[in-house]
Amino acid sequence: MPQDRTAPAVGADVQLPHDLMIWVLIVSELLVFCAGLWGFSAVRISDRAGFADAAAYLHPLRAGLGTMILVSSGALAAVGALRMQRRYLLGAALVGAGFLMVKFYEWRDLAAAQISTETHPFFTFYYLLTGFHAAHVVAGMVILAVVAARRRPAEVDAGVAFWHMVDLVWVLLFPVIYLVSA
Amino acid sequence: MKYQTQKIALAYFVVAMALFAVQVTLGLVMGWIYVDGNFLTEILPFNIARMLHTNSLIVWLLVGFFGAAYYLIPEESEREIHSTKLAYLQLAILVVGTVGVVLTYFFNLFEGNFLLGKEGREFLEQPKWVKAGIVVAALIFLYNISMTVLKGRKTAITNIMLLGLWGIALLFLFAFYNPSNLALDKQYWWYVVHLWVEGTWELVMAGILGFLMLKLTGVDREVVEKWLYVIVATALFSGILGTGHHYYWIGTPGYWQWIGSIFSALEVVPFFGMMAFAFVMVWKGRRDHANKAALLWSLGCATLAFFGAGVWGFLHTLHGINYYTHGTQITAAHGHLAFYGAYVALNLAIITYAMPVLRGRDPYNQVLNMASFWLMSGGMLFMTFTLTFAGTVQTHLQRVNGEGFMDVQDQLWIFFVMRFGSGVAVVLGAILFIYAVMVPRREVINPGPVVQDAAE
Amino acid sequence: MIRILRAWMILVAASAASVFLAMGVPSAIWLGAALIGLALLKARVILSDYLDLYRAPRVRAGIMLGFVIWALVLCALLAAG
Ligand code: HEM
Ligand code: HEM
Ligand SMILES: [Fe+2]
Numbered sequence: 001m002p003q004d005r006t007a008p009a010v011g012a013d014v015q016l017p018h019d020l021m022i023w024v025l026i027v028s029e030l031l032v033f034c035a036g037l038w039g040f041s042a043v044r045i046s047d048r049a050g051f052a053d054a055a056a057y058l059h060p061l062r063a064g065l066g067t068m069i070l071v072s073s074g075a076l077a078a079v080g081a082l083r084m085q086r087r088y089l090l091g092a093a094l095v096g097a098g099f100l101m102v103k104f105y106e107w108r109d110l111a112a113a114q115i116s117t118e119t120h121p122f123f124t125f126y127y128l129l130t131g132f133h134a135a136h137v138v139a140g141m142v143i144l145a146v147v148a149a150r151r152r153p154a155e156v157d158a159g160v161a162f163w164h165m166v167d168l169v170w171v172l173l174f175p176v177i178y179l180v181s182a
Numbered sequence: 183m184k185y186q187t188q189k190i191a192l193a194y195f196v197v198a199m200a201l202f203a204v205q206v207t208l209g210l211v212m213g214w215i216y217v218d219g220n221f222l223t224e225i226l227p228f229n230i231a232r233m234l235h236t237n238s239l240i241v242w243l244l245v246g247f248f249g250a251a252y253y254l255i256p257e258e259s260e261r262e263i264h265s266t267k268l269a270y271l272q273l274a275i276l277v278v279g280t281v282g283v284v285l286t287y288f289f290n291l292f293e294g295n296f297l298l299g300k301e302g303r304e305f306l307e308q309p310k311w312v313k314a315g316i317v318v319a320a321l322i323f324l325y326n327i328s329m330t331v332l333k334g335r336k337t338a339i340t341n342i343m344l345l346g347l348w349g350i351a352l353l354f355l356f357a358f359y360n361p362s363n364l365a366l367d368k369q370y371w372w373y374v375v376h377l378w379v380e381g382t383w384e385l386v387m388a389g390i391l392g393f394l395m396l397k398l399t400g401v402d403r404e405v406v407e408k409w410l411y412v413i414v415a416t417a418l419f420s421g422i423l424g425t426g427h428h429y430y431w432i433g434t435p436g437y438w439q440w441i442g443s444i445f446s447a448l449e450v451v452p453f454f455g456m457m458a459f460a461f462v463m464v465w466k467g468r469r470d471h472a473n474k475a476a477l478l479w480s481l482g483c484a485t486l487a488f489f490g491a492g493v494w495g496f497l498h499t500l501h502g503i504n505y506y507t508h509g510t511q512i513t514a515a516h517g518h519l520a521f522y523g524a525y526v527a528l529n530l531a532i533i534t535y536a537m538p539v540l541r542g543r544d545p546y547n548q549v550l551n552m553a554s555f556w557l558m559s560g561g562m563l564f565m566t567f568t569l570t571f572a573g574t575v576q577t578h579l580q581r582v583n584g585e586g587f588m589d590v591q592d593q594l595w596i597f598f599v600m601r602f603g604s605g606v607a608v609v610l611g612a613i614l615f616i617y618a619v620m621v622p623r624r625e626v627i628n629p630g631p632v633v634q635d636a637a638e
Numbered sequence: 639m640i641r642i643l644r645a646w647m648i649l650v651a652a653s654a655a656s657v658f659l660a661m662g663v664p665s666a667i668w669l670g671a672a673l674i675g676l677a678l679l680k681a682r683v684i685l686s687d688y689l690d691l692y693r694a695p696r697v698r699a700g701i702m703l704g705f706v707i708w709a710l711v712l713c714a715l716l717a718a719g
Contacts, residue, residue: 015693015694016694016697017689017690017691017693017694018689018690020408020412021411021412021415024412024415024416025415025419026689027701028415028416028419028420028448028451030704031448032444032445032448034708035444035447036440036444037712038708038711038712038715039440039443039444041712041715041716041719042715044715044716044719045715045718045719048719051719060657060660060661061657061661063657064653064654064656064657067653067656068649068650068653068654071646071649071650071653071680071684072646072650074646074649074684074688075642075643075645075646075649075688077688078642078645078687078688079639079642082639082642117435117436117437118435118436124436124437124440125440127437128437128440128441161689164684164688164689165689167684167688168681168684168685168689171649171653171677171680171681171684172677172681174653174656174677175656175660175673175674175676175677176674176677176712178660179656179657179659179660179673180660180669180670180673180674180716182660
């Protein structure tokens with residue numbers, strides 16, 4: 001089997017950046033969200049019009065703005081990990097808070113329209129998936145703050161990888177929930 | 183035996199096996215009640231037999247875990263157990279509690295009494311005083327084990343065992359909370375039942391299996407540890423929210439159907455991981471350990487757990503399917519193979535491994551022990567198949583066609599006869615096992631001469 | 639540094655393109671597929687340059703294979719709806 005010997009070996013024959021356990025987490029999270037989006041699209045088959053009506057309550061532009069904010073935060077975190085500099089890591093967390101602001105306005109509008117998880121299957125999935133994701137954003141901000149404070153290379157590496165996972169999940173959720181159904 | 187206090191495990195294993203015999207025998211009695219509904223109706227009603235069957239199962243598995251911990255913790259942490267006295271006191275409390283439970287159920291003593299009477303929740307029927315005793319015993323155990331580990335070497339195996347055993351004890355506290363609202367009651371009930379077998383017990387399973395692989399195959403510790411961490415991480419990731427697969431139809435909000443389906447589908451991963459782990463370790467291992475029977479039980483455990491928990495669990499875990507199969511014989515098929523594969527076989531594996539050491543003998547009677555593996559496991563698999571067929575027919579007649587429960591049960595009679603037959607095999611296998619590890623002092627079947635070069 | 643900057647620009651541009659497609663283009667059969675395709679592109683960039691999988695191309699290829707299969711099934715489900 002061809003082997004690249006430039007990096008220290010992790011596992012049998014794969015060289016992996018970051019700790020193995022963080023990859024176990026990333027892949028597990030991806031499986032959950034991807035399965036959720038399958039479920040969303042499968043249920044949509046039974047009620048196409050209902051999904052379109054429901055999606056009209058969301059704002060693609062605002063969600064797109066959120067996406068850009070989040071990937072920008074990801075870039076800051078990546079730089080922070082590269083340079084091991086506190087301000088970039090904290091900056092990433094701060095910009096993450098900007099994403100949460102966008103989420104907050106979105107949920108506030110929906111709540112004002114009396115929309116809950118039980119209103120329609122669309123919103124069951126919507127709240128589940130974006131809610132789970134937002135919970136990860138909050139967790140990621142805490143993690144970033146902690147690893148920035150301690151600045152131990154292994155911890156920063158793992159914390160930033162977690163933060164990128166949050167980006168990764170979002171770029172999959174965003175088109176399926178906000179754009180495709182409308 | 184490297185450490186004197188490992189001897190404690192012997193007493194635990196003996197108690198565990200005695201209860202194991204009682205448990206499967208009661209299963210057989212119930213199996214016959216299913217065939218002849220009037221059997222023992224006055225002396226031992228079905229519901230009482232069922233409580234005894236399931237409770238003795240849980241208790242003996244836990245006693246086995248405790249024994250396993252007392253056996254492997256000294257070797258892992260390279261220290262004698264903190265206090266031998268406490269360990270035996272803990273066992274005594276558990277035995278008194280068990281006797282109390284049996285008498286209370288059998289004679290229905292103190293019915294309705296807050297402290298002394300039985301409680302009506304499946305698996306958690308024990309009277310409050312017994313529950314309290316269990317907590318005290320667990321605290322003694324945790325104190326004893328934690329002190330030992332804290333003083334000694336900390337390994338991945340001790341960490342995982344401690345995490346699992348602490349989790350078991352803490353989750354058991356939910357057994358005391360019994361809201362009168364039935365939906366809430368069920369919600370908390372699963373915190374014990376599900377988060378035990380699909381969370382904390384899995385950690386114990388990973389720990390014990392890891393220990394056995396380390397000893398039996400001689401693979402490097404670092405390799406074993408990496409596997410264990412991945413298994414534990416995936417088990418907790420999927421298992422905790424996997425609880426949702428019990429929240430489909432109990433009045434909880436609809437989103438649980440998706441949380442439960444998705445996370446519990448991922449619960450297959452750690453069980454697959456454990457099976458892959460066991461086989462890869464054996465494949466990589468260079469050690470030719472004399473105790474072949476222990477290896478057979480370890481591999482059997484990992485494999486049957488994957489099928490019983492992983493495959494048979496997945497079979498009915500998606501809510502669209504569970505809508506039809508909920509509470510049918512499919513559930514019973516899964517419950518039997520999962521418990522047997524994951525936890526019965528695990529206990530029998532560590533017992534098979536430890537008993538010769540504890541009794542200071544070579545691992546004799548490999549052949550009897552291995553025969554008991556095939557008899558018991560074959561019986562259990564056959565039972566699983568018959569119950570699965572029964573459950574499929576039941577699902578169709580009852581849930582699709584809408585026939586009445588008892589009418590359907592009548593039509594399943596032939597399956598229940600076959601289940602009884604397979605139950606006989608399981609009980610015989612259990613007796614053979616106990617005989618093989620407890621009684622003979624020499625090889626029953628002489629091994630053939632060792633062939634140096636098989637090609638000759 | 640340059641790698642991260644470039645990745646960031648691609649991600650922002652792809653996000654803007656997604657919004658534009660969804661809002662500015664009349665609904666068409668290929669639209670969903672295009673949006674999912676852009677998502678896959680973003681996922682690949684994040685894996686490569688944020689998560690450093692450019693150093694482990696085989697791992698990245700494995701994960702991307704998973705994403706592609708996921709996306710194909712997803713597109714089939716969306717098309718059926
Ligand atoms: C080590 C072996 C065994 C294990 C681990 C085991 C486990 C269990 C468990 C977990 C349950 C509760 C199932 C549920 O709630 O769905 C149960 C019930 C039952 N078991 Fe076993 N059992 C074993 C052996 C046997 C044997 C040998 C028989 C004999 C035929 C048997 C017959 C039954 C019956 C009839 C029930 C009641 C099912 C019902 O309520 O419909 N079991 N057992
Ligand atoms: C060793 C691990 C496991 C054990 C010992 C076990 C045991 C059991 C038992 C005894 C029941 C019946 C509970 C009752 O009385 O209602 C049950 C139910 C169930 N189990 Fe498991 N299980 C395990 C793992 C799994 C896994 C991994 C899955 C999913 C992939 C799963 C899916 C289910 C489902 C969906 C039910 C509910 C069945 C119904 O609706 O009637 N189990 N399990
Ligand atoms: Fe469960």
